[in-house]
Amino acid sequence: MKIIEVSDYKQMSVKASQHVIAKIRNSDCLTLGLATGGTPKGLYGELIEDHHVNGTSYKCVNTFNLDEYIGLSKEDPNSYYQYMCSNLFSHIDIPLSQTHIPSGMADDAAEECRRYENMIEDAGGIDLQILGIGENGHIGFNEPGTSFQSATHIVDLTESTREANARYFESLDEVPRQAITMGISSIMKSREILLLVSGESKREAMQKLMENDVTENFPASILKKHPKVTIIADSAALDLKRLGQK
Numbered sequence: 124m125k126i127i128e129v130s131d132y133k134q135m136s137v138k139a140s141q142h143v144i145a146k147i148r149n150s151d152c153l154t155l156g157l158a159t160g161g162t163p164k165g166l167y168g169e170l171i172e173d174h175h176v177n178g179t180s181y182k183c184v185n186t187f188n189l190d191e192y193i194g195l196s197k198e199d200p201n202s203y204y205q206y207m208c209s210n211l212f213s214h215i216d217i218p219l220s221q222t223h224i225p226s227g228m229a230d231d232a233a234e235e236c237r238r239y240e241n242m243i244e245d246a247g248g249i250d251l252q253i254l255g256i257g258e259n260g261h262i263g264f265n266e267p268g269t270s271f272q273s274a275t276h277i278v279d280l281t282e283s284t285r286e287a288n289a290r291y292f293e294s295l296d297e298v299p300r301q302a303i304t305m306g307i308s309s310i311m312k313s314r315e316i317l318l319l320v321s322g323e324s325k326r327e328a329m330q331k332l333m334e335n336d337v338t339e340n341f342p343a344s345i346l347k348k349h350p351k352v353t354i355i356a357d358s359a360a361l362d363l364k365r366l367g368q369k
């Protein structure tokens with residue numbers, strides 16, 4: 124894992140956007156894995172600005188999002204579909220038909236998981252996956268204890284994850300209890316991974332990621348086994364002195 128330390132959230136977003144833009148510009152056709160949450164919002168803002176200023180085009184980019192809440196329709200303001208439209212898709216030239224997010228309203232959620240996993244495979248896999256990390260080490264919505272072999276699947280969200288995400292909802296009661304998420308094996312199949320980590324609330328997770336063994340109790344630890352992971356972390360999330368790296 125290569126770690127790039129940046130001063131703050133803005134610099135993390137700028138650095139990440141440079142990485143993504145270079146990748147888009149250097150490929151004929153790119154498949155991006157996208158994340159939601161507060162962390163990648165700044166990255167998406169930078170991509171939008173670059174699209175307007177420098178004209179980077181997304182006409183040949185395909186996207187697959189990591190996850191979606193079960194029970195929220197595409198129209199729901201808290202769905203990840205809406206998040207992606209308002210934070211990125213509506214502001215760039217990507218055809219919506221090339222963007223993919225699991226459906227949280229499928230009659231048969233298990234079938235939707237299989238369909239989604241197959242779609243990623245049929246598209247030739249993910250070239251670059253953007254990831255954030257939960258305070259408990261979750262990636263996508265893969266909570267501690269998730270099998271490293273897991274493909275796209277249905278998850279019961281932990282109370283701590285529901286509480287962490289409650290800030291986007293009117294109340295904790297409104298936060299869905301389940302989600303569809305790409306599995307750990309789906310994420311690990313990506314050819315490259317870019318993990319973004321910002322803020323003091325992620326410091327403990329970052330420390331565990333650096334120091335702990337690879338264990339299903341801390342899902343992000345699997346990233347140590349991936350051949351091409353770059354972590355861009357700000358100094359609030361990194362405490363390099365404590366980690367003995369400075």
Ligand SMILES: N[C@@H]1[C@@H](O)[C@H](O)[C@@H](COP(=O)(O)O)O[C@@H]1O
Pocket residue numbers: 158159160161162163189190254255256257258262263264284288
């Ligand atoms: N499913 C998402 C994850 O993909 C994200 O990484 C995590 C951290 O969110 P934030 O970036 O807001 O801290 O939150 C959610 O649970």
